Amino acid sequence: MNWVGRAIRRLEDPTLITGQGRFTSDLPAVHWVRFVRSPVAAGKLRKITTPKGAMVVAATDLIGVKKITPILHKFNYKPVGQPALADGMVRFTGEPVAAVVAASKEEAEDIADQVEVSIEEMSSVTDARAALEPGSPQVHTEASDNVILEGKVKTPDFDAVWKNADKIIAFDARSRRQNATPMEPRGAHASYDASTGRVTLTCTTQMPHLTRTAICDVLAFPESDLRVIAPDVGGGFGQKMSLASEYVVLVWLARKLKSSVAWTEDRRENLIAAFHSRDQYARLEGAFDKNAKLIALRSDIVANVGAYSCFPTTCGVEPLMAMAELPGPYDVQHYACLARGVITNTCPMAPYRGVSRPVVTFLLERLMDKAARAFAIDPIEIRRRNLIDKFPYKSAMGLEYDDATYKETLEMAVNAIDVRAFRERQKDSRAKGRHLGIGFATFSERTGYGSSAFAARGMDITPGWETVIVSVDPSGFVEARIGSSPHGQGLRTTLAQIIADEIGVTPEMIKVVHGDTDRAPYGWGTFASRSLVICGGATLIAARKVRAKLIKIASHMLEAAPDDIVLGDGLAKVAGTDRTIAITKLAREAYTQTYRFKGEIEPGLTETAHYDPPGTFSNACHVAIVEVNVETGHVKIERFVVAEDAGRIINPMIADGQVHGGIAQGIGNALLEEIIYDDNGGILTATLSDYLPPTAHEIPMIELHHIETPSPNSITKAKGLGEGGCIGAPAAVLNAINDALSPFGVEIDEIPATPQRIRTALRNAEAQNER
């Protein structure tokens, strides 16, 4: 029986659908915390006046607590520290200034309302380009020009190649600021155990071990005295992989009060202060030869990284990923890029699903469509001429692309659509005043990369590998303890499928344990489409070791050669005979009958494995068909087709679910979602009726087509796919909108393409024509 490749139901679901899931905010606590936050974007903190008798903690109370200071050793990075509570200065609206502690949430909120914070307001800057202007307000003295890091690359002979171009296509694009908006806001519960002196921090994190390391670093106490639990976590999408300064305060309070304290963020706090992303300006220029072949690519990326640098990735994560992966799936060996991280008086940036790749894919795919138009060829044709089709391929940035199907997925999607019929329909509709458009996005998604990839960024803390411990207990049940920390990805199921195939039991007999630093081995958590590749790889290796041991034991028990033993259906069998022994029995023997093995087999049935692969590339082609209402600027997505290749698929149902969810977020990014600051650095989008994640109405049914190209860089042959949906969708939707609007001479190179932006562009074009 092969479990890998089957769409089995998730082992996670029974608890979650019956209301038995355990989320951080479900825990009772003795004390509740409410943070008082800065109402202004920049200023000197003068005085905090608190109501009589209230417990209010400010930076001055946190004696000896270090700042959160992530480090990059490259790219002229300037380390800036983030205090757990604002220390003398406030740098963004929503920055925690004080923590009110009370017996209930309500009481803490009431007291917080009475805390008076006196701030000498200073001029602020929220826009990255404005922050680059000479004389702009300075956010940190360590970075006098507000540039916190600068990545630069220019391949040899770039200028000579550039000069030989037949056409240069250049444009400016803009990605507006977004919030990952997991449905569960962040929260933490810290509880002190007087008998051991340990604190247990239960929190909404994607990386429990790293949370432990970071907090123990800044509070200076041994990691063995802190247990971090990520219970059921209600989505993360990157927002929960960076350290929340609030968690530091919670642990500090638990130790101080020798009690339990809890904090649950409200939605407003989440929207204004729980990390933002994707706020980027970009200029992209492509040099094409006379055959519309891209020969050189140049880009200038300005990433607004907010007021502080997120831990552990640092704020380099967006600009540096943009620089490294911008050439995408296209064959172009000449490349120049300047990628800057700019600090501003805004909420800090953190990774959000896809990181910079939704933006760079949007840039590159807009470039391809613009070039196709300039050369008067079809958008499909220009992609055919430029997509990489020989592997392995070394990119201009030195990344090695393993086997992929850029062209095949494009053709698969094209065939699924019937583009010719669409073009006819588009023509007919235009004659009737209805404006349909089609947009393509072909992209690669770098996934499952280990420590070598992170080391290339010069990260002081270099994540990458994973450890898995698989053990079979004397009852024959299997436990896999993992360092990854899934929170919706279905990893308990997919890892159980991998193990089940190796050791011959059903997935129901396998429990995957994660999200508890006391139970799981040190690991880096779940982010960057890495868990199935890296943790899955370590799981496979550990399961194979267990398998080898089970076979050894069976060979003793059944008095047969190890090569003749087959595991399956809960049994060890001697091939070609009817001699069998139950695997549960073998497990029992491994502990209780070791004397029989005469020292040839070590006691117990626990194996550990590590995996640290170089990384692989998934790929896909997304096609959106939209209708733009030119009167209202409203965009309706009529059809969305995906042809994707993520290597071997462990569970097709779960894989499809990841793609659906990513695309929905990508459509939100393309059309709806935008965090807006006013001129004074206040946030105008602090509720879910202002910041708009898509609903069921905005997301079309998604048609999925698959190719499975196994990766040589992944021991399970699976490539990651958690982020791909999010990466391709904005580009496909924007290209479709632009195709729909092509009769009007309008180009929209900004996401989200809100009705207002579309109407403004159309109005400007009309005014232009009238002149």
Added chain:
Amino acid sequence: MNDRSGITLTINGRDHAITVEPRRTLADAIREDCGQTGTHIGCEHGICGACTVIVDGEPVRSCLMFAVQANGKRIRTVEGLANGDKLHPMQQAFMDHHGLQCGFCTPGFLMLAVGVLEREPDISDEDLLDVLSSNLCRCTGYQNIIKAVRAAAKDMRKG
């Protein structure tokens, strides 16, 4: 703010006699005073629908109702959907169609869909989409939620 009233919330057939401040939301009362934490709170301003429960047969956002308003009313939450070990068809369909990932919005979607289908068993696909667009999910992209609810609607009609 501190004048507490004694009320009785009947949750899944069981009476909970509690005392609450007038400002206490039904969501907080269900979770904190009655210990039924299956109902989740996602926004506290009535947009996301994670806290949806059924009050006297109607799906309600429990963050927008005060606990005192629910005094004496029949409240159903996700914990009461299954009949012992037998899952409600809606729960089964969410599992079968992968209608959940992180599971945080799930109780709200389950109660919304069950509440509406009990009231309107023959609701059209279009109206159902309207109903489902009143809650937010950030993981699934909705497609599988819609599939699950349509499948459950069929099962529920069969009874």
